[in-house]
Amino acid sequence: MVGVGGSSPLVSTISLNTFFICYSYLCMIKVYKAKSIITMNPSLPRTEAVAVRDGLILETGSLDSMKPWLENNDYEIDKQFRDSIIVPGLIDPHLHPSMAAVLLPTFFITAMEWRFPWGDTPATTSPEDYDKRLKEALTNPTHKDIFITWGHHDLWHGPMSRSRLNKIESNKPIVVWNRSFHELCMNDGALDYLGITEEDVKGASQIDFERGRFFELGLGYAIQKLNPYILDPDKFKEGLLKLKEVVHYGGQTTIADMAVGLFDFDNELNTQFALYENDDNPFRVELIAHATALIQHAGGSNIKAEKLISELPERNTHRLNFRKRVKLFTDGAFFAQVAQLMEPGYIDGHEGEWLSTPEQFEEVARIYWNQGYAIHVHVTGDLGLELAIDTLEKLQFEKPRFNHGFTLEHFGLSNPEQVHRLSKLGANVSANAYYVHELSDLYANHTVGFERASSMSRIGSCFREGVTTSLHSDFTMAPAQPLMSMWVAVNRINEKGVLMSPEERISPQQGMEAITINAARILGLDHEIGSIRAGKKADFTVLAQDPLEVDPMMIKDIKIEATLFEGKVFPISNR
């Protein structure tokens, strides 16, 4: 076995001096032998060894087949993965580092299990266990000023109130943030600490001072008081560093920040450059600008915003890159039940929300379409999707484009006819499969009824219609674990253990495509990553079990042993 570690000179070199020093290493070929390699290259789907030099794949095949490469070069055969399965480095083409950075420093007490590199968050499913967990957590000295916990869910954990919290702890400030993000609860200590008095909030209908609860718009009031703590630069850095561990732990070698500018464009960007652009970082970050955020930077002018976005690649570094891509939005959030629905709408008759008028959406989309951008559109409800498809149809009529990368992101509710249309128009789909797991039961019983709820994230249809389809986490909406996304898409088992629309399941092979080569296509990087073949970057994820052979219900539990980023090994311990 050959030692591995953090100071491999294989990583790209900058100065001429370093180049000469590293010369022999650059020429050194490293051959990784595995139990099996799933290449995701349809012409050569399975191999057992892969030869790497200077961060690139030279050849994959058998030790025999790669002899011509090895004969006249220095090489080393590394057998540390001989009992493991190597797959292409996993890709999450849509998450939000900034949201993650805010949430990760909080303490998770959740109804679902969340796995983290620093320890798993077990499923907490009763009010008693919730209080017990909270009590234990409060003895943890790492939380200084104000203790914030995330994940409380009334259904599992019982109603939260100031008095319930006070019984556990009344002096030390505690904030309990609901899983839906739409409500929080404070104890006496927190109200005191934040200086919120009964007089301040008198008459506010969505603040229940007596019970310490702030919901919907009342939440806005509370968040504004909390912002100095949750958006504190040091906390933000701490959160981004935690995300780095999370991304690695999930086996990802490429992620996309699918809306740079969520809070503060320059700050988000500069912090990511500072923390992620270094040789110890095991992944690259594709950066896609939030068009609306840039419109505000550009003083309200869409044309100027496009110009700003077109200049962003000037800031690119080795790992962090803007390309000709942009993020737009049609309708509201799926978790918040403000997606725009076609008839017959929501059971309770409430309305979804548009994030801009359809006219404004079309105007902005046209600007980017005509300039040749790949447009990523956040769509959650079927009417939100319809607007994106109608707009794409208009734009195709005005200025036809091929392989244009117009991508429908999230893809909560849809109908089969829409999948057919979007396929004909050449659109891609990047779906959040986790909706099926966490929301389909709620949506079936309370929101839209079983028929529509069971077919949310209609991924099987996308594959049947030949749509390039990937899976994403939208972390922190779902765990940043591509194998978890794959598990949901392959099994469609919801939180209650019920199978939802077996017809929309995909095969493990398709699931694997969705988190590797298809995700690479959706980011326009399929020439460099997403499969294991000669000439691509040596990004691999090393698994303890074969995701195509294992019982599909076990996919989410497959141990991830290491990742390789551009040929450098990053072991994953602590599992």
Add this chain to the structure above:
Amino acid sequence: MIPLTIISGYLGSGKTTLINQLLKEAKKPIGVLVNDFGELNIDEELINNEDSLTLSLSNGCVCCKLNDDLGISLEQMKELNVEAVVIEASGVAIPIKIANYGLSWPGFRLLGILSLVKGKSLKHLLSDKFVSKTVKAQITQADRVLLNRFEQEEKDALSELTEDYLTEEEVGSYWNLLFKEMAASSRPEITEDNHHSIFQSFVLETEKLINIERLESYLNNNTSIERAKGWVRDEQGKTWLLQMTRNDCNFSISNYETATRMVLVHTKDLDIKSLEPVYA
């Protein structure tokens, strides 16, 4: 408690025109919150504490942004001496959701929702695939509906949705409509108060080149101008960043290439034509 009124209505229904009219009429400082992508976000630094204040907001949900622009702006309003606040909701806003701020945000008191309807587009919007429900909600959730640019036929169509509407001709004063007539009798009335000065702002955007010296002397000598900020392009094609307050007028060279684009905050008596001599 600061009284709060919501003005809602689809794109092109005349919300901004109404706000401008209101600003002209207003006899006391009011705050205006515009919940939409404006052509220019007016820099809040431009406005001093006694002014009517216009802030631009963006759409989106607090859960996705961890931020609540509207809430933050309302907090800012509290610190200023505005005596009433108008929220110009975005064209796709469901008014009742915005109105919740008036019910729920500490320190504010909702007077009501006024929705604007442009008669000419009513029929088309009510059958639109994407926004018919939104437009219907804007009409039915309103306390009053103001119909403009209409034919008899459209009046009939609107009557089917609400009885509580009036037409432009029936409006005596927007101030009274928004802050007196909309208020329920149990709510305390806002008292008139004349001593605050009212400022307005406008955006000067021009391809014409500007003589910097003459602009500087114009700004320094014109007592109607309170603040100015933006970019100015001179005869040599150089761009200058302009920042002007009552006490100080400062030009600095900017690398940003743009035609002249600046915001002027001024009192009512400014005659825009008096700017003519600053052009090169």
